[in-house]
Amino acid sequence: xxxxxxxxxxxxxxxxxxxxxxxxxxxxxxxxxxxxxxxxxxxxxxxxxxxxxxxxxxxxxxxxxxxxxxxxxxxxxxxxxxxxxxxxxxxxxxxxxxxxxxxxxxxxxxxxxxxxxxxxxxxxxxxxxxxxxxxxxxxxxxxxxxxxxxxxxxxxxxxxxxxxxxxxxxxxxxxxxxxxxxxxxxxxxxxxxxxxxxxxxxxxxxxxxxxxxxxxxxxxxxxxxxxxxxxxxxxxxxxxxxxxxxxxxxxxxxxxxxxxxxxxxxxxxxxxxxxxxxxxxxxxxxxxxxxxxxxxxxxxxxxxxxxxxxxxxxxxxxxxxxxxxxxxxxxxxx
Amino acid sequence: xxxxxxxxxxxxxxxxxxxxxxxxxxxxxxxxxxxxxxxxxxxxxxxxxxxxxxxxxxxxxxxxxxxxxxxxxxxxxxxxxxxxxxxxxxxxxxxxxxxxxxxxxxxxxxxxxxxxxxxxxxxxxxxxxxxxxxxxxxxxxxxxxxxxxxxxxxxxxxxxxxxxxxxxxxxxxxxxxxxxxxxxxxxxxxxxxxxxxxxxxxxxxxxxxxxxxxxxxxxxxxxxxxxxxxxxxxxxxxxxxxxxxxxxxxxxxxxxxxxxxxxxxxxxxxxxxxxxxxxxxxxxxxxxxxxxxxxxxxxxxxxxxxxxxxxxxxxxxxxxxxxxxxxxxxxxxx
Numbered sequence: 092x093x094x095x096x097x098x099x100x101x102x103x104x105x106x107x108x109x110x111x112x113x114x115x116x117x118x119x120x121x122x123x124x125x126x127x128x129x130x131x132x133x134x135x136x137x138x139x140x141x142x143x144x145x146x147x148x149x150x151x152x153x154x155x156x157x158x159x160x161x162x163x164x165x166x167x168x169x170x171x172x173x174x175x176x177x178x179x180x181x182x183x184x185x186x187x188x189x190x191x192x193x194x195x196x197x198x199x200x201x202x203x204x205x206x207x208x209x210x211x212x213x214x215x216x217x218x219x220x221x222x223x224x225x226x227x228x229x230x231x232x233x234x235x236x237x238x239x240x241x242x243x244x245x246x247x248x249x250x251x252x253x254x255x256x257x258x259x260x261x262x263x264x265x266x267x268x269x270x271x272x273x274x275x276x277x278x279x280x281x282x283x284x285x286x287x288x289x290x291x292x293x294x295x296x297x298x299x300x301x302x303x304x305x306x307x308x309x310x311x312x313x314x315x316x317x318x319x320x321x322x323x324x325x326x327x328x329x330x331x332x333x334x335x336x337x338x339x340x341x342x343x344x345x346x347x348x349x350x351x352x353x354x355x356x357x358x359x360x361x362x363x364x365x366x367x368x369x370x371x372x373x374x375x376x377x378x379x380x381x382x383x384x385x386x387x388x389x390x391x392x393x394x395x396x397x398x399x400x401x402x403x404x405x406x407x408x409x410x411x412x413x414x415x416x417x418x419x420x421x422x423x424x425x
Numbered sequence: 426x427x428x429x430x431x432x433x434x435x436x437x438x439x440x441x442x443x444x445x446x447x448x449x450x451x452x453x454x455x456x457x458x459x460x461x462x463x464x465x466x467x468x469x470x471x472x473x474x475x476x477x478x479x480x481x482x483x484x485x486x487x488x489x490x491x492x493x494x495x496x497x498x499x500x501x502x503x504x505x506x507x508x509x510x511x512x513x514x515x516x517x518x519x520x521x522x523x524x525x526x527x528x529x530x531x532x533x534x535x536x537x538x539x540x541x542x543x544x545x546x547x548x549x550x551x552x553x554x555x556x557x558x559x560x561x562x563x564x565x566x567x568x569x570x571x572x573x574x575x576x577x578x579x580x581x582x583x584x585x586x587x588x589x590x591x592x593x594x595x596x597x598x599x600x601x602x603x604x605x606x607x608x609x610x611x612x613x614x615x616x617x618x619x620x621x622x623x624x625x626x627x628x629x630x631x632x633x634x635x636x637x638x639x640x641x642x643x644x645x646x647x648x649x650x651x652x653x654x655x656x657x658x659x660x661x662x663x664x665x666x667x668x669x670x671x672x673x674x675x676x677x678x679x680x681x682x683x684x685x686x687x688x689x690x691x692x693x694x695x696x697x698x699x700x701x702x703x704x705x706x707x708x709x710x711x712x713x714x715x716x717x718x719x720x721x722x723x724x725x726x727x728x729x730x731x732x733x734x735x736x737x738x739x740x741x742x743x744x745x746x747x748x749x750x751x752x753x754x755x756x757x758x759x
Contacts, residue, residue: 158607223666233604236612270567270654273492278570278651301658305666317612318652320604322659324635329663332557332639333699337671340691347691353684357674365667 092120092405094398095185098127099154099172100192101389106135108191109143111394116145119399124185126151127172151175154192157387161195165203173197177204180380187381187405189397191372191389198234201378208410210417213242214377216316216384217250218323219258219370219400223307228254230313232373233320240283243267243313244291249376249413250311251293256407257400258310266299266309268318273298280315288313330365371396374404377413381405426454428735429519432461433488433506434526435723440469442525443477445728450479453733458519460485461506485509488526491721495529499537507531511538514714521715521739523731525706525723532568535712542744544751547576548711550650550718551584552657553592553704553734555664557641562588564647566707567654574617577601577647578625583710583747584645585627590741591734592644600633600643602652607632614649622647664699705730708738711747715739 096112098105105127112123122145125132129150136143153171155164164174173192177200180188188205190197194216202214215231230246231238247265254263267284269277274285276298288295299308304322314322337358341351351358371393372385381404385397430446432439439461446457456479459466463484470477487505489498498508507526511534514522522539524531528550536548549565564580565572581599588597601618603611608619610632622629633642638656648656671692675685685692705727706719715738719731 223670236604268655270570270651300662301655301660302662302665304659305662314655317604318655321602321635321648321652322655325638325656325659326635326663328634328636328639329660330667331636333664333667333695336557336695337692340688340695343691347688350684350687354674354681357677357681358671361667361670361674364670 092187092402093122093124093185094401094405095124095126095176095179095188096394096398097172097176097188097190097192098125098132098148100190101385101387103388103390104191105132106139107390108394109136109141109146110139110391111389111398112146113141113143114391114395115398118395119402121398121402122146123398124149124179126176126179127154128152149175149179155196157193159193159196161193161199164196164200168196174200174204177201177382180382181205187383187401189383189385189394189401191385191387191394191397194233194384194387197382197384198375201375201382205382206379207377208379208414208417211249211377211413212245213238214375215246215249216373217246217253217376218373220323220326221364221370222305225307226258226370227304227309228258228311229319229323230311230376231316231319232314232323233316234375235316238280238315240280240287243280243284243315244287245377245417247288247293247295247311247313248291248417250313252412252416253374253376253404253409254310256409256412257403260310262294263310264296264308265293265311265313266296268304268312268314268322269298269300271298272300284313334362334365371400374400376409379410381410426521426736426739427456427458427519428732428739429458429460429510429513429522430728430732431506431510431522431524431526432459432466432482434524435719435721437722437724438525439466440473441724442728443470443475443480444473444725445723445732446480447475447477448725448729449732452729453736455732455736456480458483458513460510460513461488462486483509483513489530491527493527493530495527495533498530498534502530508534508538511535511716514716515539521717521735523717523719523728523735525719525721525728525731528567528718528721531716531718532709535709535716539716540713541711542713542748542751545583545711545747546579547572548709549580549583550707551580551587551710552707554657554660555698555704556639559641560592560704561643562592562645563653563657564645564710565650565653566657567650568709569650572614572649574614574621577614577618577649578621579711579751581622581627581629581645581647582625582751584647586746586750587708587710587738587743588644590743590746591737594644596628597644598630598642599627599645599647600630602638602646602648602656603632603634605632606634618647668696668699705734708734710743713744715744
């Protein structure tokens, strides 16, 4: 499998990106196409003693910055490391694309250059996140601030297929993020989406309140991109803050340090479970070829995990399944 | 000070409510008017050895249930423990009202029976929540699913006054919940609210991402009620889940139990800081007299804390300040 990687996406590019690629090549038996400035990539590889074995470079000068308008990728910055990567994906020179760069640009570029799956109205940024006893997918985690109910319903369908095919969860429970569990809760958007989701063959478990998200309420949480992004980041922020405060307690004095040493193994396990870097980022679901958004703050380990998940995403044949099912599902009201 | 308390609001009414009232009478020097079925209140007091000293009862039969439509409080259930409490507040027989009952009904009842402050377009459910180095107010935490930008701006003004007057924070930092920090992020609602908030005399610090909410990003977080509720509850849920998992680690084996004993004091401090029961609930800001929503799952301690906060809310003269400032603030664009 050949995975295209944006060598200039994210806060720690290119050094951490190429380090992660090296690790992925070694651990997951993949070939890599790096997009970006060849000279800088080779220089960084040399400085960091990274072997570029099984990696090729497709040279391009430009870089999309976090502050760039999303649409720059279609014109002004079409020739950037991200734009070039998407072109290569479209033309079939690689099997999947990973970038830690500007999310908005990646979404626009994926939808407009690589194109959506036939029948899919909007692609979603769909991170897989930790919960009690495993993980769940949030769809949408921030791609679409304004959505219609039929789009939310499709997010549920696509998320369900991903969680079943990639994560191996049978008959995934699909829930709708809402301000209460009762059917009538929320606004018109939620009420319509509730009705549409109820009409599908999905295992729809109804409305899910924020409080139940980190527990084990559902395997796919459907939300508009605005509130979905706030759920995603508040959850991450709370986990980071609490773990930091526990760490501070453990370092406070000798007695606490001894206690910490005694339970270090178990605590590290919890920290790992709650660490979003383990999950590497988010697939963009609804695009006709696999595109994966790695965390903007990706370090080598996050990048390696992102490539692992992208490989699974590609192998599981999620996209064909979505194409087959997006119209078969009983969504006559859409 | 005389505080009216809905003796039949919440999951643990009336026993935990009246226990909390007794504790509040003893600790905070307040008188209480309980609304609800006199016989049941007196029976519960006897069974739980609760002294009703400094508490009077205003008898009424009905109770608003969590499943009741919010508007029942205006007609069908006007004579419920919550409806009666709001009537007593309106007529001046008590200084403030506390209920752990149906939030929607409390909001509708407060707005329609007690009435909003002149000039306030919508009242907000505004919980004070823990963050690094203290607490912040979330306005709105779930009262208004559909809002306009001018309402969001008013939430910022009211929240700022509350945090200054009640919580003693000078020149509170007001932030807008959004999917990115840049000015143009979010939808039309957020863009308009950003512009309006920038035009006030508030200490507006711009957009706040979910990830920064549990840190120390702002003292007042402005949000529409839908995403605000998801922020509130996801934060609570994450804290509950992580603390539960840490507790499980500490109980896992003898070695861990010993380690736990060594740092128990510090950990309890953290648990207390993160425990929403400490904060007791949320003031409903924008109403012409103090109304406080206690957590639906309130036990005696939560109720006691709710009454303490309600006393502070009432003494700080927040309502006069809001009335004076809601129109003086430079919000010519509203």
